[in-house]
Amino acid sequence: MENFTYWVPTKVYFGKDTHKQVGTVIKEYGFSKIMIHYGGGSVQKTGLLDQVTQSLRDSGIEYVLFGGVRPNPVLSLAKEGMDLCRREKVEFILAVGGGSVIDSAKCIADGVLNPDMDPWKFFTKEAVPEKALPHGNILTLAASGSETSQSCVITNEDGGWKKGFNSPTHRPLFAICNPELTFTVNRFQTGCGTVDIMMHTLERYLGGKGKNTPLTDRIGEDLLKTVMEAGAVADKKPEDYEARASLMWAGSLSHNDLTGLGRAYVMQVHQLEHELSGMFPSVAHGAGLSALFCTWARYVYRWDVPRFAQLAVRVFHVDMDFENPEATALEGIRRLEAFFESLSMPVRLSQLDAGIKKEDGAVLAEKCSQGGTRVLEGIYLLGKKEMEQIYLLAY
């Protein structure tokens, strides 16, 4: 087991009707003026925004509204949010939405208290935010885990770059997680969420060489089994509370670091996917991951056959082929692919309805490798050449 630091200070309020207490929760922290950050019309259509503002008014908390976040949230909107927060002397940002809204709120929070810094420099790792405005969220989509994670991913339209970075300033003060708020998530987005949740654990589980982490491994395996069961139910019965609840709680645990503790890993597929949806913003993150993952797995598995076989046996109930562990490993990947297909998720880039051409693989690899200067560590080193091969094989 490698040394690790684990710090997840976010307070989680989980369950039915929990969003109705948001005013009380924020008041306990002593904030009197906040910004509500959200996406398009769905929080208005469902009445959620009204319930939130009612709860805030009941607790005597002033608020300004700032909507407009789209999937693959952009830096330009976040910069507008920073200006608004400064102008309105906002003390706290409440994100109401899924990972895109929460990430946009985190980006704004970092920027507000660092007015002399170009916020993109945090993403290019030229600077580090030492402080940020506090923030919290009401979650409406089980997927990114951003509600308790330290990550934040933003697209800079200037160049089509999509980048993320981790920071303690990204840990929300609280996350209000009511599974009922995800009943209206459509079949495609539910599938994307299921994939994204699985990926956060799969990449930790497969993306490194750490040994002797039996508890971390098992928690990861059980999270995957639970998400596959619940994802299959939610796919057919969108208003099944227990399935939505399992997805939502697994979504938080999958990306709060718990499923990678003691392992050194690199999330290679996330890096490959960020270039994809950075260049083709209509690609949903979960769909991009689904389109790339099994190709990546078949490309790298031979450098850690025991690990892929363990996944196949413990998660996909493949009978171990003791004379041919490679066959077991490959059968696990096949069953994972079949699961994605059962949710109608794409398993090839050409299935993404985004105008991607086969020759775009070279451009994507050029960007992902930063012109051939960056290699991604993991169980097998990915340089520019290997990245391009994966993009091509995945087409």
Place this chain on the structure above:
Amino acid sequence: MENFTYWVPTKVYFGKDTHKQVGTVIKEYGFSKIMIHYGGGSVQKTGLLDQVTQSLRDSGIEYVLFGGVRPNPVLSLAKEGMDLCRREKVEFILAVGGGSVIDSAKCIADGVLNPDMDPWKFFTKEAVPEKALPHGNILTLAASGSETSQSCVITNEDGGWKKGFNSPTHRPLFAICNPELTFTVNRFQTGCGTVDIMMHTLERYLGGKGKNTPLTDRIGEDLLKTVMEAGAVADKKPEDYEARASLMWAGSLSHNDLTGLGRAYVMQVHQLEHELSGMFPSVAHGAGLSALFCTWARYVYRWDVPRFAQLAVRVFHVDMDFENPEATALEGIRRLEAFFESLSMPVRLSQLDAGIKKEDGAVLAEKCSQGGTRVLEGIYLLGKKEMEQIYLLAY
């Protein structure tokens, strides 16, 4: 799944040599004067205390020393600690030790900032500590989980009462967990720790009626399997780093609430054991739990056979007897008992070398039921009569 709130803000520094950074860690929080709280001579003998004070001096942090905590920590010592903290204007308490030292530190922390309150009233639930001195710890024993939990258990020598209560003020700021510091823990204490860690999950897993918590259940089952494997190794090879590391991390997760989320449960065996070691302070908590648990399990299992059968199949690898699930459930309890015995842990009260007599069961039940006025909920209600039966059957 029941609604829940989950908040574990303690920052965990886990792994080799982590205790040597304690000065830097405390300095980051801005404290300049602290109290080091510890037990008997072992932290001095092993040189740990010297390493800690050296690290503090290197970071320019002033400290006062306050040792003397024993297993089943007592209120009178904690009160001395409160006086010392006030007199010396201490800003932070660093516990260096196991659960007894950490609990004593938590009790002191609550008391220091509530000088007009009899601190025992927090334990009798006549009062609630609204504030407390901040505290953190360097863990030397994998057992109680107190290093990240919200619980605190103290014995009041005046009447031989042992009581605990949960409070947000009990969450440490940080926990420094170096498994190497547990290499010197002897075989008996290692066994007690293994039992205690298992109990924190077993009581959550078996002690309630919650349904539809697949992820919580599985994490609990994983934790039990991992602790049994690691406990068996540490029993034979006390300096096996990986086994000690698995025990230590499992110890924190087992009592930080993760393994009970979404379930309503009552830790009946902990309540029965607190009376036991309250009245017979030479009984180690883990040994008391071990002596009571399987009798309790055989007393209550028939009110939730499916749950006990699930435990037997998933954790103890019992083949399910579909025609007779009760047999499966009982076989699981038998294997648990055999595991305790393999660690030379007691499985009957008469095996505890503490002068307990069979007729003490009536007195213990009288105390645990508060003169017959308290019943313990769970899968089967325990009143005074049932408690006495369990104490007698466990003799």
